Amino acid sequence: MRLLILTATFHPLIGGAETYAFQVAQLLAARRHQVTVATDLPSGHQPGEQIDGDPAGVRVERLSSYRTTTESTIAWEQMAFGLLPELQYLVDDFRPDILLSNSLDTAITAKMLALGADIPWAAAFHEQQPEAEPLGAGRLRMVYETLRPDLVLAGSAFYAARALHWAPDLATALIHHGVDTDLFHxxxxxxxxxxxxxxxxxxxxxxxxxxxxxxxxxxxxxxxxxxxxxxxxxxxxxxxxxxxxxxxxxxxxxxxxxxxxxxxxxxxxxxxxxxxxxxxxxxxxxxxxxxxxxxxxxxxxxxxxxxxxxxxxxxxxxxxxxxxxxxxxxxxxxxxxxxxxxxxxxxxxxxxxxxxxxxxxxxxxxxxFSHARMADHTQAALADLITASASRRTAPSNAAAAHVSSQAEPAPHAGRSLQHATAVPKALLLDIGMTVIHPSSTVLGEELRQAGHRSPFEPDRLTAALVLAAEARHLPLPVGISGDDKVALAWGRALGVPDPIALRAFHTCLRRPDLYSDVDPDAHVALRRLREQGIRLAAVANSEGALEDELAATGMRGYFEVVIDSSQVGVEKPRREIFDIAVNALSLSPDQCWFLGDGLVNDVLGARAARIALPLLYDRYDLYGHLPATASVNRLTEVPDAIDRLRRPSS
Structure with a gap:
């Protein structure tokens, strides 16, 4: 790839953001990618000066002519657009195929550059408390909600949670910052x-x-x-x-x-x-x-x-x-x-x-926390983003709508990340609700009608909206309402249903024992095949104590060696402890297990924090096809299919 990194500060200055940009540039250049860093000229140095210690194989362009103003220059215009002439020259010369910005202060320029060059934009953020700065909330909303990077590379769960707080559907990849253990030795x-x-x-x-x-x-x-x-x-x-x-x-x-x-x-x-x-x-x-x-x-x-x-x-x-x-x-x-x-x-x-x-x-x-691990995941995420961007530019405009409406055929990218798996797991941990057993669209539709909404919905739209709305439970805003209310409001707004009707219908649904009653059409086939492959299975779910009964009622209890109900163990996903409990019950280590669930926060981020070898997102409706760095499947049977491929002798 031809990667352009936009960072306000860089070597020889030190700090977390500078170290991150230095490492990414150096590591990807060592893997024969072409990397250019566009940054500021640090104080005490002259334009064009070579600075000892720059990363090997990386072109570092320290911009400075933006500081040169004339009497006719409008100061505010210079502050907003002063970098663009130098960046235009650099883009024309380097011709990058992807951009990585390295802080909030580069986001506006990065968006202009990505649009002007028609390339995808990945962003890393390192600021600790930007909301405490003047207009901090407005700045964060602008970057995450309005500018919307194509992908956020989150160096920790702290940054991933912030991205999902301001834009719950924003493509976010949790890739922990790494350290060069040969350099720091x-x-x-x-x-x-x-x-x-x-x-x-x-x-x-x-x-x-x-x-x-x-x-x-x-x-x-x-x-x-x-x-x-x-x-x-x-x-x-x-x-x-x-x-x-x-x-x-x-x-x-x-x-x-x-x-x-x-x-x-x-x-x-x-x-x-x-x-x-x-x-x-x-x-x-x-x-x-x-x-x-x-x-x-x-x-x-x-x-x-x-x-x-x-x-x-x-x-x-x-x-x-x-x-x-x-x-x-x-x-x-x-x-x-x-x-x-x-x-x-x-x-x-x-x-x-x-x-x-x-x-x-x-x-x-x-x-x-090795830097090699960080490089592997960063390289894969950026490469996937380039591929996804190219696909979007060539795909028909109505492809996404047609894709969501059809469950008969798997998505074109189905199992796209499983192709990178290299080791067969000893066990698969599974979420249950919305993964193995789904909410009944019949129940959802009935209660919406009872609450006063007369227009019918397609069944898949009702349940797909609820999958997305479930992520709202993790948002700290709005303040003063329960997690169930946040989900209800998000569900109703995704459907275009007035808030009072959505709240009334959702809470009635929660009281119905038949809400979770639709067994995934692939569930029995997939679970049976996994057991035949020798994969041990554990159910790990946030539940009110009825998990064992639900599995028994659907004829699936016998597939699971271990059943972990959050109400019984006293801890819920995404806390890593519940994953640890499941792994320990199997007498395994996290790196011997995969996890499959429908939730970005509860399941994917939770499993990553618990060091699970491969957290998989079950994206039944292809709602997250724009998340190139999230390992996902569209059908449960893709998991045993992947294990078969891993065990097949290479030709």
Whole structure:
């Protein structure tokens, strides 16, 4: 592919967004894709200047002529469109076939570029709390709802949830940020790092890396370190970060705090460390402390763990996706000094704990967060997007409508992602409602008529609208209404039914015991074939306690070795614990299992968070055909078909 990456900041600046763009560019170029990065000219550098350390094989264009204005230039026009002449020249010269933008601030320009060049647009976002900025909600609505990237590459569940919050039907692929475990490695220790800061081997070096922003929690680290330094005078603290995209005020606050705590000469704040200098710094550190108050994922934590350095971090959503085991890092409450000081003291005083923690942490990153894994999934997602975009340009305008209305034939892309599966699972975990047993269109139609809606609907339209509406349960808005009400309103609006009628009809449907009574036409055939193939089956569903009875009433209980009803185990999807319960009941590991369900959040994102080998979306009505990076099937029988293909000797 010919990939153009649009990113406001890039190497030599450091930060999560810059690291992500650097890695994607470098990894895809190494796989012989042609990659160009369009970015800003950083302060202190001249136009056309080559900057040491740029990713190998990548063309980096640092734009600067937009800054040149004349008396006739309208300032607002320059702010809105000043980049376009340089980008037009770059597009004409490079001729990309896909665009990847790397932040909210590039979204408007990215949309113009994608439309002008007629290429698909993928977007990655790294901002932590943009809604707190001026007009933040408006900015998010504009990007997700109005501009609508063709695909959002979410580096963590935090970012995936935000995308689905603002646009529930937006194509979103959860691909965890990865770390180059060869670059960030214990062997990267270099003596010149300590020499640079006037340190010797007798000093115990604590490092904190990240932008100088309040959410990084460095203002809590300083008093915690001061307490430790009084007891352990050999300790030194290095804060490596810059004020890029941040306010200078916080950096000034840190310097004032260092003086007030009498830590001058003991604590160093270095704003000049480039990304290429981080591997040696993290490997040379004795301890890395990342006391963040909020993170999208916590890339600095991953890099430190990959370096084999013991890490102290905080219990926040972004880092919980990393610290899934209790023996790979010390995790403390956020925004509190005493627990942070206690954790520092534990590692400072016990070198054996530091060693074992660092070794386990590195093994964890190698297994779950390698940059090779990220590259595999990113490459596949972008390639699928190019293919899907080309198909849309050549398909008849009414193809989508005709496709949804017909269940007789599978979708053209049916099972498109199963072709990439390489290993036969030992078990398949299945959702039940809307996957194996469907809502009765007869019941739905009857209750709509009873509630006052007279116009009939096609049966498939009633149930397809409910599949989409089910995702609304996970939205925090509107505030003050139940999850059932959110689903009811979304269902009614998808059908064009007034809110009061939809609410009345939906709640009546929920009280009917025959609501879930339509067995999938392929269910018995698919489940029987899977059992004959030796695949173990587990039902995993959010239910009110009737799951066993529903399976028995439809003659399907005998297929399932394990039945996990959320009301009985006390946890619901998408929480990873319910998947863990099922996997443990089978005495297997997540990487030996596939999962199949109809829900993007409950099933796909939940299974991904639980490290299930292959989360599959059952897209019965081809509602999500525009999601190129989501593994999906349109018929249950495609799963045993795929297993047969995997077991067939290659010719």
């Amino acid at each position: 214990p062997a990267r220790r270099e003596p010149h790092v300590r020499e640079r800061y006037g340190l010797t081997r007798e000093h115990l070096l604590i490092v904190c890396a990240g932008r100088l922003k309040h959410r990084k929690g460095m203002h809590n680290l300083l008093p915690a370190f001061a307490e430790i330094h009084r007891r352990h005078p050999e300790t030194r603290l290095l804060i490596a970060g810059s004020v890029n995209s941040a306010s200078r005020a916080y950096a000034d606050q840190l310097h004032a705090q260092i003086g007030a705590l009498e830590l001058d000469g003991v604590v160093t704040v270095d704003e000049t460390v480039p990304y290429t200098g981080m591997p040696a710094l993290l490997a040379e550190a004795d301890i890395v402390a990342q006391p963040s108050l909020a993170e999208g994922l916590g890339l600095a934590v991953l890099e430190a763990m990959a370096s084999g350095t013991p890490v102290i971090t905080t219990d926040i959503p972004g880092t919980r996706e990393i610290t899934t085991r209790s023996d790979i890092a010390l995790v403390v409450a956020p925004d509190q000094v005493p627990p942070l000081a206690k954790a520092l003291d534990q590692l400072v005083t016990d070198p054996h704990v530091r060693k074992s923690l660092g070794e386990r942490a590195r093994a964890h990153v190698e297994e779950h």
